[in-house]
Amino acid sequence: MAVVTEEQILNADTSMGAVTLRVGDLDALSGYYSRAFGIEPLEERSRDREVHRVLGRGQKPLLRLVHTPDLPGVDRSQAGLFHTAFLFEDPASLAATVYRAVQDPASHFVGSSDHLVSEAFYFTDPEGNGVELYTDRDRSLWPRQGNQITMVSEYLDAKAYLEQHLTQAAVDAGSSLAGTVGHVHLQVGDLEVARAFYVDALGFEATQTDYPGALFASAGGYHHHIAMNIWNSRGTGPRAASLGLGDVAVCVPGATDLDALIARLRVRSIPFVSDGRSVIVTDPWGTQVTVALPDLSTDELIAR
Numbered sequence: 001m002a003v004v005t006e007e008q009i010l011n012a013d014t015s016m017g018a019v020t021l022r023v024g025d026l027d028a029l030s031g032y033y034s035r036a037f038g039i040e041p042l043e044e045r046s047r048d049r050e051v052h053r054v055l056g057r058g059q060k061p062l063l064r065l066v067h068t069p070d071l072p073g074v075d076r077s078q079a080g081l082f083h084t085a086f087l088f089e090d091p092a093s094l095a096a097t098v099y100r101a102v103q104d105p106a107s108h109f110v111g112s113s114d115h116l117v118s119e120a121f122y123f124t125d126p127e128g129n130g131v132e133l134y135t136d137r138d139r140s141l142w143p144r145q146g147n148q149i150t151m152v153s154e155y156l157d158a159k160a161y162l163e164q165h166l167t168q169a170a171v172d173a174g175s176s177l178a179g180t181v182g183h184v185h186l187q188v189g190d191l192e193v194a195r196a197f198y199v200d201a202l203g204f205e206a207t208q209t210d211y212p213g214a215l216f217a218s219a220g221g222y223h224h225h226i227a228m229n230i231w232n233s234r235g236t237g238p239r240a241a242s243l244g245l246g247d248v249a250v251c252v253p254g255a256t257d258l259d260a261l262i263a264r265l266r267v268r269s270i271p272f273v274s275d276g277r278s279v280i281v282t283d284p285w286g287t288q289v290t291v292a293l294p295d296l297s298t299d300e301l302i303a304r
Helices: 026-037 091-103 158-165 168-176 191-201 255-267 298-303
Strands: 019-023 040-047 050-057 060-067 080-088 108-114 118-124 130-136 179-187 205-208 214-218 226-229 244-251 278-282 288-292
Touching: 019 026, 019 080, 026 040, 026 050, 026 060, 026 091, 040 298, 050 298, 060 179, 060 244, 060 298, 080 091, 080 244, 091 118, 091 130, 091 158, 091 168, 108 158, 130 179, 179 244, 191 205, 191 214, 191 226, 191 255, 255 278, 255 288
Parallel strands: 019 060, 080 130, 179 226, 244 288
Antiparallel strands: 019 244, 040 050, 050 060, 080 179, 108 118, 118 130, 205 214, 214 226, 278 288
């Protein structure tokens, strides 16, 4: 087995950036994310026939919606997005967002789970994109077995969680409460092929490989920044153009991190595009991944 060096893995300070979704009804979906999750429009621009709208909390971009009405709808049996996971700082912030989400008539509540490392609530947006809202437990409490982080899906009583953690102050604060993209969970056709791309080439480190039908990976010892599963998509090939996931964004601290990534891609003969501030590459199923320097402006995000 090859020895893993610092050059072969992503910087420990790597994080996830704003996810791009191609959408059929821009105003309806933008309105839904605003009402249900407190993710508000920040900036908008037209490019040819497309309209790009960036949404976030405060001035932090969390989502880019690209109006592409001529594409077919999301196919949950194909490669692409399983869910975008929005991370909140504490249980009160999470409870307030879940509370507003379940009030929205366009919400489809899928369920809730205690993963030992986190507590999570799941929704499907009106165009079929999965959404997770979650908060982390302290890292010192994450159970481990050897060099892997133990994650399970145990029952979490949603009503009891809200009764315990919901506060009027958090509800009133609404979209002013901080939020980030904590991780992105993907549907892929084959886990070994996914591991070769996301772990060996991009440089994430596998954190959980024993969960049936799934692989979890991260940078810096996080439970996962990226997850891949074959639950609905086993054996699927490259995805056709459709609504849904348009880009997965990864943020690295410095230019040397981009240089190391480029070296890994070149060794594996994986095509990429680089402009000095970002590296754009496509996974084996046609999902675009952009690895970029931090402090991306909404202008840069829209121009991507």
